[in-house]
Amino acid sequence: MSANIVIIDYGMGNLRSVQKAFEKVGFSATITRDHALIKEASHIVLPGVGAFGDAMKNLNSLGLSNLLHVEVLEHKKLFLGICLGMQLIAEKSYEFGEHQGLGWIEDAKVVRFEESSLKIPHVGWNEMNFHNPSILFKDIPDHSNFYFVHSYYFEAPSTHAIGYCDYGHSFVCAIQKENIFATQFHPEKSQTHGLQIIKNFAQLTKESLC
Amino acid sequence: MLKHRIIPCVLLKDWQLVKSIQFGSFRTIGHPTATVRIYNARNVDELIVLDIDASLNNEPINTEIITDMANECFMPLTIGGGIKTIEDVYTVLGAGADKVSINSEAIKRPSFIKEIATIFGSQCVVCSIDIKKVDGKYRVFTKKEGLLDIDPIELAKEYERQGAGEILLTSIDREGTTLGYDTELLKLFANTLHIPIIINGGMGKPEHGAEALQNGADALAAAFIFHFTQFTPNMIKEELSHHHYPVRLS
Numbered sequence: 013m014s015a016n017i018v019i020i021d022y023g024m025g026n027l028r029s030v031q032k033a034f035e036k037v038g039f040s041a042t043i044t045r046d047h048a049l050i051k052e053a054s055h056i057v058l059p060g061v062g063a064f065g066d067a068m069k070n071l072n073s074l075g076l077s078n079l080l081h082v083e084v085l086e087h088k089k090l091f092l093g094i095c096l097g098m099q100l101i102a103e104k105s106y107e108f109g110e111h112q113g114l115g116w117i118e119d120a121k122v123v124r125f126e127e128s129s130l131k132i133p134h135v136g137w138n139e140m141n142f143h144n145p146s147i148l149f150k151d152i153p154d155h156s157n158f159y160f161v162h163s164y165y166f167e168a169p170s171t172h173a174i175g176y177c178d179y180g181h182s183f184v185c186a187i188q189k190e191n192i193f194a195t196q197f198h199p200e201k202s203q204t205h206g207l208q209i210i211k212n213f214a215q216l217t218k219e220s221l222c
Numbered sequence: 223m224l225k226h227r228i229i230p231c232v233l234l235k236d237w238q239l240v241k242s243i244q245f246g247s248f249r250t251i252g253h254p255t256a257t258v259r260i261y262n263a264r265n266v267d268e269l270i271v272l273d274i275d276a277s278l279n280n281e282p283i284n285t286e287i288i289t290d291m292a293n294e295c296f297m298p299l300t301i302g303g304g305i306k307t308i309e310d311v312y313t314v315l316g317a318g319a320d321k322v323s324i325n326s327e328a329i330k331r332p333s334f335i336k337e338i339a340t341i342f343g344s345q346c347v348v349c350s351i352d353i354k355k356v357d358g359k360y361r362v363f364t365k366k367e368g369l370l371d372i373d374p375i376e377l378a379k380e381y382e383r384q385g386a387g388e389i390l391l392t393s394i395d396r397e398g399t400t401l402g403y404d405t406e407l408l409k410l411f412a413n414t415l416h417i418p419i420i421i422n423g424g425m426g427k428p429e430h431g432a433e434a435l436q437n438g439a440d441a442l443a444a445a446f447i448f449h450f451t452q453f454t455p456n457m458i459k460e461e462l463s464h465h466h467y468p469v470r471l472s
Contacts, residue, residue: 135387139223161345
């Protein structure tokens with residue numbers, strides 16, 4: 013069965029660039045907030061650029077938080093969070109106050125880079141160092157460069173970490189927990205290796221994870 | 223480690239990408255989408271396109287061509303030219319750009335930078351300053367109004383205060399000459415600013431890139447070298463890497 017990919021439209025960021033990355037590697041993806049379409053999907057992508065608080069507010073008011081809980085945690089659909097979409101699956105964020113996230117990764121929180129010597133945001137190409145092996149990294153060499161844009165980072169125990177990046181200190185830049193995948197960097201803006209990640213995700217099946 | 227970037231910076235004119243020489247004559251580079259495809263294949267790190275029909279002739283921003291380019295661009299894309307309002311920024315980002323480059327409007331109204339940064343974040347705002355040296359002094363220049371009586375350093379400091387994410391610093395005297403970047407100008411800016419500087423104008427060989435990084439540039443913009451010399455982006459990166467500057471090699 014071919015992948016039925018949806019990109020969640022919740023009013024945060026440029027979703028079209030994620031959609032065209034899927035198209036580039038031979039898959040179509042639908043940008044939607046329609047619950048019926050999301051329920052039919054096999055793959056759910058949550059991109060996003062912007063503030064954590066606004067994002068959660070939008071997900072909640074559109075009824076998407078509950079829907080995603082059901083589809084991803086109960087039905088175990090393949091999920092890819094990108095940038096803010098990765099941060100949203102943490103338990104909490106401290107961006108402009110304290111906010112509850114979707115809470116899919118235990119003890120994960122989103123905190124600001126504190127080093128005074130660092131330029132914030134962390135913008136540009138930086139290396140990802142593999143931690144645990146993941147099917148998401150098929151055909152990608154260790155220490156490849158990806159494109160990052162963020163001021164807050166994902167702080168979590170190493171249990172589900174699959175990649176780390178160094179900016180002032182080492183932080184988790186990619187995670188996998190069963191059917192849940194996420195990257196802090198933007199695969200859709202990271203040329204060849206980024207497109208490979210998009211392709212790897214699109215080619216996954218629930219069965220391939222077992 | 224964060225990498226130094228190699229960024230083609232080209233102009234959009236009459237539906238073609240072109241390269242200017244000291245802001246005067248234009249040489250055609252090629253069809254926009256075909257050129258973007260080549261840049262993608264050649265491993266450049268970002269792309270800056272300045273729409274001079276929109277900036278000079280007050281034509282509406284060419285969203286059709288920006289969309290076409292963005293569809294081929296799997297790296298960050300900065301679009302400039304004729305951006306005067308927040309609606310323009312929405313238009314350009316909606317067409318698929320990741321950042322906007324602001325020039326004339328920022329000179330007139332530096333608070334425009336803050337407006338953009340508040341809504342879209344500082345990483346979204348590149349402030350472009352064009353500079354000409356006259357009687358030994360650096361002066362701000364715009365294509366429309368010519369030389370302005372503004373100190374470029376003070377202007378850049380104001381841009382930084384307003385929340386600019388990066389400065390695109392172009393030496394008109396060096397542009398398209400292959401004589402190397404104006405490192406004297408670069409040093410003045412690098413010693414004053416805290417935000418990243420993209421130096422532009424004059425790269426004719428890879429060694430010029432290393433010189434610029436040594437003098438405080440964060441990223442290297444160029445066009446002539448990619449189209450009218452034998453040097454490729456990777457050859458420049460290899461030279462930089464040889465000097466121990468972190469770059470993205472492949």
